[in-house]
Amino acid sequence: MTGIEGSSECPARTRDAGRNRLRRPADQVTVMKIGFSTLVCPAWDLPTAIAQAAALGYAGIEIRGLKGEFDLLRCAALAGNPGLAKKAFADAGIELIGLSPSVTLDSKKRSRLDESRRTLVEHIELAGQLGCPYVKLFAGEVQRFDHHDAALSRIARELNELVPTAVKHGVTLLIENTGDFTRSEDLWYLLDAVSHPAVQCCWNQTNAGTRREFPSVSIPRLGIRIAVSHICDADFDETGVLKAYKLPGEGQVGVTRQIELLRGVGHEGWLVFEWPKAWLPDLPDPSAALPAVAQFLKAELSKKQVVLSAYKGDKNAAKFAAKTSVSVPSP
8 A cells, every 4th residue: 555655744854854753863852741531530520630630630532422422513612712722721731632433444434434534534624723733543453354454455445535625624534452452563553554653652552562572572563653652551461462451650551661662762642541431430530530640640750761771671682782870750
């Protein structure tokens, strides 16, 4: 599949800027911001989420739903008056990270694909009105009588068709590794096939853990194409089946290593805490989880940033990995 990198939508200066990002000075500190998804606080309304983010030291919020409503186009607090919602975020000094509709582009049926594209276009338009930089969709699943590679090609084609609309509204589409496409090689295929800065990824290392893929594989492969990282933790059985969600740092995902590697590849995007409290009500309440996660993430980001090969510490580490380090200012 041919991307549209050479079109007017992707000027040469954009490609040059991307290459320049790889040449980070050794003494430059990577700065990431922390946020949370409203999936961790499904009963909250928008004012409560914004107020709690400000009080707990989060910099942004990703909207997955509000007060049990997951159709964001029906959320009056967002779609009813985008200007007012935009002002509420600005007044509180909190960023609206992205909109996360329940949409995939995995269907074999043309009618369902058209419906999904229309839904995404509506969310892109809403994001533009809100001044929101990202609209996220799920990678999806392989449908019955379909093939993994054929499904990936179809998803890439549909993403490619959405690029002009995203560019028009100043929005970047994020594809999250979910369902049957949880491996980094799946997302890399999609990103490479589209080959446009208006399509990046939201990386969920916990989902990758179900395929026994570790941060030392995922992060170097995707690199600066990761715009948002969903932060969660979990325990798995020996086959990769997720047994239980855990607060970041308390499970087997390797969240500390994930953040270390993200910093190592120059990630300057978001670390967003997300877990399915909406469907697993026994998970800790947001009043307990959000302060703990904020403290954990701030502690990780305050650590000395080591300049190293992305594979340092692994059995396939580069032999001449840099061993210098720089200090990170206290937040």
